[in-house]
Amino acid sequence: MTEISAAALRGAVDLSSLRGPATQAAAPAQTSAADGGGGVVVDVTDASFGEILELSRTVPVVVDLWAEWCGPCKQLSPIIEKVTRELNGRVVLAKVDVDANPQIAQAFRAQSIPMVVALLGGQPVPMFTGAVPEEQVREVFGKLLEVAAQNGVTGSVPTGDAEQPAEEPEEQPLPPLHAEAYAAIEAGDYARAIDAYQRALAENPRDVDAKAGLGQVRLLDRVQGLDLQQVREAAAAAPLDLEAQFRVADLDLAGGHVDDAFSRLLELFSAVDAEQRTPVRERLIELFELVGPADARVASARTRLASLLF
Secondary structure, eight states: OOOOOTTTTTTTSOOGGGSOOTTOOHHHHHHHHHHHTTSSEEEOOTTTHHHHHHHTTTSOEEEEEEOTTOHHHHHHHHHHHHHHHHTTTSSEEEEEETTTOHHHHHHTTOOSSSEEEEEETTEEEEEEESOOOHHHHHHHHHHHHHHHHHTTOOOOOOOOGGGSOSSOOOOOOOOHHHHHHHHHHHTTOHHHHHHHHHHHHHHOTTOHHHHHHHHHHHHHHHHTTOOHHHHHHHHHHOTTOHHHHHHHHHHHHHTTOHHHHHHHHHHHHHHSOHHHHHHHHHHHHHHHHHHOTTSHHHHHHHHHHHHHHO
């Protein structure tokens, strides 16, 4: 289980730049944070983060650093939200889109996402990085509450349940192959998840969810167990080795360094011979689909790729 210490990051991460005006009062900040998210789950921006820091003086706050293109984030975030809601206001979850809020990401020195950090009394406390199973999430949250109690942070916020309808609409069950893939991902069996998504696409080639899931789990499978420093050293020693460069690009994308991943592969594309260009282009297109066609970084990289093709 991840060890939580209230002093673990003290002095290592400086959040003072995110506090906002010193005249902000604690009570209005807490009300704003709670109401803005409809209870215990709130979306936080660079501008509003000062309120969350103030709130953490009375209620433990869990900060979820995520991005829309991040596959592991989409697996972890629903688990964190579920566990947070079950605690009935004893913990607040602050969700931070790192692409839209770079100041927060920089303050926490987020090298990869998903990254989950707690705030107790305005001080950051590490929880975990990367997708983890629900059992581990529950254990870490339990430890967080213990440390919070030791430091006198034992308040709570309204859950907003009174505003919820009496009966929630039933969630539609996942298609069988999607459910099989999700269970495999939860178990860390990426090969089985890939196989399930491939079978789903064989049954329905227009299954966009299966296509997206397949791309995300393939990335997870490729980066599993890689050491970033070793991978970078290997790529620097062999600048024209496709697999070595692909590994760095995968790790960059998984860590949120989207432009770096695209630039590396575009430079590789321009440097290799015609025969090697095909797999580089295919890997670029795969990463484009993972990030999403609406992303401005994808549009820019596609334009650069087109200029190199013609």
